[in-house]
Amino acid sequence: MGDFADVLVSRSDIARMAGVRRPAVTNWQRRHSDFPAPVDAGQGSTEPDAFRAGDVLEWLSGRTVPSNALRPEELPGVTYGDRFRAAIGGGDRAGGFRHAVERLARQEADALRGRLNTVEFLYLLLHLVYVRSRQQQRWSSYVADPVTVLQDVDLPRAAEVPLDRLVGALNGSPPPPQDEGRETFDGLLALLQDFDARTAAEFFTPASVSRVMARALATHSASVRRLHDPFCRTGELLTGYLDAVAVRGARAPQEVSGRAAYERALQLTRMNLVLRGVERPDVQPGFWTPSSGPADPPAAFDAVITNPPFALRLDPSVAPQDYWRYGVSRSGDFDWLQYVVTRLTEAGRAAVLMGAGAGFRGGFEGKARARMVQDGVVTCVMALPPGLFARTSIPTQIWFLRAPRGRAEPILFVDGGALGSMASRTRRVLTDDNVDDLVRAYESWTSRGVADQPGLARAAGLEEIEQHDFRLDPALYVKRDTLLDGSADPAETRGRLARLAEELERLREQADNVDRLARERLRRYGL
Known part of the structure; x- marks a missing residue:
């Protein structure tokens, strides 16, 4: 951030250029120990604190503008650093490509998408951003003959998209630096999520x-x-993990791999990883449940991070799997959980997003949870608030897992069910402070064994978990407030709501499968 090394700014300057109110800057400084320190003005000075603009820019570049605070011309994923850079005079030096894409995706979309709907147009833009950023030879062929885009993107010619104008608009900016290309791609993905809740789910x-x-x-x-x-x-x-490792200054993994259940996810994952600097990501066709194969090698991965489909039911004809270490499964959730555990190396760790029902349902799932707890594979269960997903209100949990230990060990329970703020009438988001609090609770436990954070986190041993019939709902272990006589137990209420939400989710999955088949057939006929 050396462009502004000699420029000093006040708190009011920071607020104005970042597009926030003045008290927000004071709040950032108070809550975050890594906020830049003011320049020493000398003993006895009465001048307001001044900060080096380059330090401020670097700090703000790590803070994303919430979706409900975006300006009309901004893509999701824009940071306060982007605003600050443009306001202080860096707009001409950086961000030109991103601004061009923002115009195409927003103000000029209706004039340029032809007969494509907005979602299909955003997929096309994602592909063009990727090629412009990483494949200059291929981009040159697009400039020479824009129709060649159709060779790489599954678009019917009847779509009537003015490819010459699209390619020309992006060719007016030089190839973006790696960071800008990545941030532009991320912004389009976030915009895609906002535009198409059905696909987003x-x-x-x-x-x-x-x-x-x-x-x-x-x-x-x-x-x-x-x-x-x-x-x-x-x-x-995967890219979130790579970003987190980079922030920590740690070494990136030597091998990054994944599986995707359908072609579009396969393509987007590969592009996303390449834009993060992964030259040869190993992304292969995958499955909706592990038991439908193909399987990855056992004990092969040091870290697994995944968000598999919620609450799927396995066909009764599915044969028992080698990795069903904790019993025969007819539940997609425990098919996934057992699969992940058995893919970890001896020191491996995993984070798996699950519907909350996986933590309390009985029958086989209750027995499987008990065996997993007794084998020491569950290190933490973290409850998240409802309303985070575009099309479902199912409460969710993050299960943190490790390779089998052969003995039960205490489990950290983190109850974030009351966190977050409403970004829209129906969508909740975790704030940056919420994210910091949840991660801090986890790291305090795994690195120092510190668990008790009243109202947020608490560890429980085998005896207590057994008293709760091996239910792993954090609300059972972390008490937010003392209940009034006769009031409902929040854990029981959450369980009932989760069961109803999961039934709605199963019906939604059936409807989505029908819709997906219909879209594929219509696309074949150019409709």
Whole structure:
């Protein structure tokens, strides 16, 4: 950030250029120990504190503008650093490519998408951003003959997209630096999620959830050589992990791999990883449940991070699997959990996003949970608030796992069910402070054995967990407030709501499968 090394700014300057109110800057400084320190003005000075603009820019570049605070021309994923850079005079030096893409995706979209709907147009833009950023020879062929784009993107000619104008608009800016290309791609992915909640439910892990999973798992990054996601959506969890490792100054994994259940997810994951500097990501066709194969090698990965489909039911004809270490499964959730555990190396760790029902349902799942606890594979269960996903209100949990220990050990329970703020009438997001609190609770436990944080985190041993019939709902172990006489137990209420939400989720999955088949057939006929 050396462009502004000699420029000094006040708190009011920071607020104005970052587009926030003045008290927000004071709050940042008070809550975050890594906020830049003011320049020493000398003993007895009465001048307001001044900060080096380069230090401020670097700090703000790590803080994303919430979706409900975006300006009309801004893509999701823009940072306060982007605003600060443009306001202080860096707009001409950096960000030109990103601004061009923002115009195409927003103000000029209706004039340029032809007969494509907005979602299909954003997929096309994602491909063009990737090629412009990473494949200059291929880009040159697009400039020479824009129709060649159709060879790489599954678009019917009847779409009537003015490819010459699109390619020309992006060719007006030089190839973006790696950071800008990556940030532009991320912004389009976030915009895609906002525009198409139906597709978002299939594809996306909410950004704030990705940050919690990735940052927590990255606390074990020192020994990670192989990183894997067996159910990639757009690669957001893999790239989130790589970003978290980079922030920690740790060594990136030598091998990054994944599987994706359908072609579009496969393509987006590969592009996303390459833009993060992974030259040869190993992303292969995958499965909706591990028992439908193909399987990855056992004990192969040092870190696994994944958001598999929730609450699927296995066909009764599925044969018992070698990795069903904790019993025969007819539940997609425990098919996934057992699969992940058996893919870990001896020192391996995993973060798996699950519907909350996996933590309390009975029958086989209750027996499987008991065996997993007794084998020491569950290190932490972290409850997240409802409303984080675009099309479902199912409460979710992050299960942090490790390779079998052969003995029960205490489990950390983190109850974040009351966290977050409403980004819209129906969508909740975890704030940056929420993310920090959840990750800090996890790292305090795994690195120092410190667990008790009243109202947020607490560890429980085997005897207490057994008293709760091996239910792993954090609300059972972390008490937010003392209940009034006759009031409902929040854990029981949450369980009932989760069961209803899961039934709705199963019906939604059936409807989505029908919709997906219909879209594929219509696309074949150019409709």
